[in-house]
Amino acid sequence: MILxxxxxxxxxxxxxxxxxxxxxxxxxxxxxEEEDGRLVDALLEVEGxxxxxxxxxxxxxxxxxxxxxxxxxxxVDGTAKLESAPHLGLLWSEDGATHAxxxxxxxxxxxxxxxxxxxxxxxxxxxxxxxxxSEALAGGNVVAFRGGRRGS
Numbered sequence: 001m002i003l004x005x006x007x008x009x010x011x012x013x014x015x016x017x018x019x020x021x022x023x024x025x026x027x028x029x030x031x032x033e034e035e036d037g038r039l040v041d042a043l044l045e046v047e048g049x050x051x052x053x054x055x056x057x058x059x060x061x062x063x064x065x066x067x068x069x070x071x072x073x074x075x076v077d078g079t080a081k082l083e084s085a086p087h088l089g090l091l092w093s094e095d096g097a098t099h100a101x102x103x104x105x106x107x108x109x110x111x112x113x114x115x116x117x118x119x120x121x122x123x124x125x126x127x128x129x130x131x132x133x134s135e136a137l138a139g140g141n142v143v144a145f146r147g148g149r150r151g152s
Contacts, residue, residue: 001058004031010113028043036059040054058082065082074119075093088103099117110130112127113126
């Protein structure tokens with residue numbers, strides 16, 4: 001999986017499919033490695049709304065994929081392919097009312113998470129940029145090391 005253990009910070013937006021204006025949100029999450037898989041505890045702060053807590057459990061299965069369980073304001077389970085690109089997942093609720101699909105990918109200086117979700121008759125899309133906490137707080141590569149002599 002391309003995200004390693006530690007604290008991750010992110011900013012993103014989501015929007016209903018039938019609108020053009022997105023709603024910003026931020027994420028503060030901790031990814032830990034457990035004996036049987038990986039655990040993600042996340043706090044989403046949506047602009048103008050209360051914070052949302054999510055817990056995600058990611059466990060390798062016997063077929064080379066991962067079983068994914070998400071708990072929070074909505075409960076979904078599913079499957080994902082997270083060992084090689086493209087990193088993809090599909091989640092659904094037990095009653096079939098909620099579905100979500102996502103892609104996790106690496107960019108030059110960050111990681112991206114994009115997806116679609118449908119709950120009842122409402123559909124939305126989201127995108128999120130994630131960085132390890134140390135990079136997010138430092139603002140990325142602040143100091144550049146260059147070879148050569150000064151003043152030449």
